[in-house]
Amino acid sequence: MHLRQWQLECLNRALEHYNAKHRHFLCLATPGAGKTIMAAEVAAQLLEQDLVDFVLCFSPSVNISQGIKHTFLKRLGCRFDGVIGAVGCSYTYQSLLSFKDDFWLLLKQNRVLVVFDEIHHCAGSTLEDANAWGEEILLNIQNQAEYTLALTGTPWRSDQAPIVLSRYIDPEKQIQCDYVYGLRQAVADGVCRNPKIVLIDNAKLSVTNEGNQTKIFNCLDELFKGSSIQYQAVIKNSEAIRHVLTLATRRLQSIKQHNPNAAGLIVASSLEHAAYILNILKTEYAQTAEIVTYKEDQPSNKINEFRSSNINWIVSVGMISEGTDIPRLQVCCHLSRVKTELYFRQVLGRVLRINKTKNQDAWLYTFAEPKLVEFANRLAEEIPDVPVVFREFGDSVFSIDESKAETIKRDNFTLERNTFSFDSPQMEGSKQSFSTSLQNQKDSRDKCSSLEMLGGFREKVVSTFNSPF
Numbered sequence: 001m002h003l004r005q006w007q008l009e010c011l012n013r014a015l016e017h018y019n020a021k022h023r024h025f026l027c028l029a030t031p032g033a034g035k036t037i038m039a040a041e042v043a044a045q046l047l048e049q050d051l052v053d054f055v056l057c058f059s060p061s062v063n064i065s066q067g068i069k070h071t072f073l074k075r076l077g078c079r080f081d082g083v084i085g086a087v088g089c090s091y092t093y094q095s096l097l098s099f100k101d102d103f104w105l106l107l108k109q110n111r112v113l114v115v116f117d118e119i120h121h122c123a124g125s126t127l128e129d130a131n132a133w134g135e136e137i138l139l140n141i142q143n144q145a146e147y148t149l150a151l152t153g154t155p156w157r158s159d160q161a162p163i164v165l166s167r168y169i170d171p172e173k174q175i176q177c178d179y180v181y182g183l184r185q186a187v188a189d190g191v192c193r194n195p196k197i198v199l200i201d202n203a204k205l206s207v208t209n210e211g212n213q214t215k216i217f218n219c220l221d222e223l224f225k226g227s228s229i230q231y232q233a234v235i236k237n238s239e240a241i242r243h244v245l246t247l248a249t250r251r252l253q254s255i256k257q258h259n260p261n262a263a264g265l266i267v268a269s270s271l272e273h274a275a276y277i278l279n280i281l282k283t284e285y286a287q288t289a290e291i292v293t294y295k296e297d298q299p300s301n302k303i304n305e306f307r308s309s310n311i312n313w314i315v316s317v318g319m320i321s322e323g324t325d326i327p328r329l330q331v332c333c334h335l336s337r338v339k340t341e342l343y344f345r346q347v348l349g350r351v352l353r354i355n356k357t358k359n360q361d362a363w364l365y366t367f368a369e370p371k372l373v374e375f376a377n378r379l380a381e382e383i384p385d386v387p388v389v390f391r392e393f394g395d396s397v398f399s400i401d402e403s404k405a406e407t408i409k410r411d412n413f414t415l416e417r418n419t420f421s422f423d424s425p426q427m428e429g430s431k432q433s434f435s436t437s438l439q440n441q442k443d444s445r446d447k448c449s450s451l452e453m454l455g456g457f458r459e460k461v462v463s464t465f466n467s468p469f
Contacts, residue, residue: 004191007038010179014042014149017178018051024148024165026119026176028382030183031153031349032192036068039115039149040075046113047076047087052146053110055080055088058096059117063300063324065090068117093121096136107144114141116165119150120342123161125168134164153349155383158340175383182382183352187465192352193330193362197376197462200244201368204455216454220368223451231369233451235269235335240367241277242284243457244333248365249285252312252331258359263306264331266315267347271295273335274315281313289313292320320350327355334366344375368460376462 003011006029014025029035039057046052057072059065069090073080082089106112116122122137124130130138141148142165150165155175162168167176186192205217207227217223220234234240248264255262266281268274274291281289288311292302299319306314307326314320318336332351334344351362366372 003038003041004034005189006181006185006191007034007041010038010181011041011045013179015045018046018147023145024142024150025178026150026152026155026166027179027181028152028155028177029179029181030186030192030352030382031346032352032354033153033181033186034191035151035153036071036117037075039068039117039151040072042149043072043088043113043115044075046147051111052113054106055113055115056106057088057090057115057117058093059090060093060121061300061319061324062092063303063319064117065092066300066304067325068115093133096133096140099136099140104140104144107141111146112144114145114148116148116150118152118154119165120152120154120157120163122164123157123159124164125162125166129161130164131161137164154342154345156342158342177383180382182380184380184465186352191354193354193360194465195348195352195362195364195379197348197379197464198247198363198365199368199373199376199460199462200240200247200365201458201460202240202453202455203458204453206452206454207449208452209449218455221370221373224370228449229451231339231367232269232337234367234369235337236273237451237453239453240457241335242280244335244365244367245277245280245285247459248331248333248363249281249287251361251363251365255330255359255361259328259330259357261310261328262330262357262359263311263326263328264313264333265320265326265329265350266313266333267320267336268315268317269335269337271317274317277335278315281315287312289315291315293317294319324350325353326350327353328357329353330359330361330363332364334364334372339369339371341371341375344372345379348379379462379464 010027010029014027017025027035027038029038043055047055055072057065057068059068069080072088072090076087079086080088080090122131122134124134124138127135127138148165155163155177157163163175168174169176183192187194201219203218205220205223206214207217207223207229208214215227217226223229224231252262252264266277268277271293274293278289278291281287290302290306290311292299292306292314294317296302303320303324303326307328320326329351332347334347336343336347348364351364354360
């Protein structure tokens with residue numbers, strides 16, 4: 001298997017790390033750089049050198065898990081499905097909660113390499129501050145695995161909890177990675193596409209309150225500072241949606257002149273929001289499009305079908321935010337109400353993966369909400385300068401798999417959620433289901449004021465990594 005330069009460097013660094021009697025290795029590599037291929041090569045080298053007997057892989061969703069299985073099977077040349085004769089298996093993090101003692105004997109009685117993809121989903125430096133997945137890793141893997149290889153493209157959590165198996169530097173509490181390959185370097189090396197971030201604003205925003213008083217704002221920043229209007233009112237606004245779709249569909253049409261199979265992703269905020277956008281794409285823009293959400297029985301199958309289809313757009317609710325490999329995606333609309341830097345970078349990562357086509361443009365469209373503007377302007381920072389806060393979370397921190405509904409029980413506390421991943425119920429923009437009750441609560445606040453976009457829309461393209469735009 002031919003490795004990119006960074007993959008070869010990271011491979012050698014990991015093997016040196018293990019040979020020096022260090023068991024846990026953390027690799028930060030930007031989304032789209034090829035972390036899974038590198039990990040498969042590390043596993044192959046350890047197996048060939050007779051340093052491990054088996055390989056276990058964990059990742060946050062069924063779709064990612066299937067992709068890992070395929071990559072490892074191809075590189076190792078043997079079964080990777082956990083049956084007799086297999087050298088390993090790929091699981092979701094949710095599986096950690098269902099394994100019995102006899103499974104964990106595998107690590108106690110054999111030399112096992114455990115690979116964690118998107119390790120930031122697993123929190124905990126101790127059992128006191130661990131989430132459900134992190135707790136299982138601390139109890140059953142941290143001291144039992146021969147080696148661990150943790151991978152991430154975004155090495156921090158929105159709730160600022162420590163990532164499991166990671167080291168932090170005092171007093172700043174900055175995470176210490178064993179190998180770093182950032183987006184700037186990946187773009188310079190031609191490993192990832194050079195992204196263009198389009199921030200959309202409006203010059204005349206009219207807000208009328210329940211007393212029928214009207215106030216005009218000249219931009220979104222002023223709107224959010226001077227009124228009770230919430231960001232979700234903007235992403236649900238019909239004029240705003242249509243303007244974003246106009247820009248995005250035109251951009252995709254332009255790219256398709258060179259790359260006929262190019263496609264776009266729209267990250268919506270709720271099931272209703274996604275269905276509304278899908279209908280507009282089909283009826284008003286004459287686009288081929290489909291939707292994938294956690295409500296479906298086999299969402300991973302639909303994603304796999306879209307990967308090799310010629311459908312123009314896929315509208316998603318929390319299903320294609322990270323780790324999903326669809327290289328033909330080149331245009332993305334970030335219309336989620338999630339406004340965390342972690343999620344912003346994960347969404348952007350969906351359009352960064354290089355393929356063999358002529359045009360390698362990568363465009364992300366979103367609104368000029370102050371936080372999103374800030375995130376776009378500091379993409380060059382591999383690890384944002386945000387300290388980790390070590391604190392006790394009790395039962396408030398859970399990470400739940402995207403594949404199906406589950407119930408987690410900890411300390412006599414039961415939390416029922418349908419799919420997706422979130423860090424803390426209190427975090428702004430957490431990836432929770434937008435149930436009817438939650439939607440009604442937010443809508444009731446919006447009824448106090450009404451928003452109209454009366455001015456012309458304007459766009460700012462954020463220059464990244466010497467981009468000519």
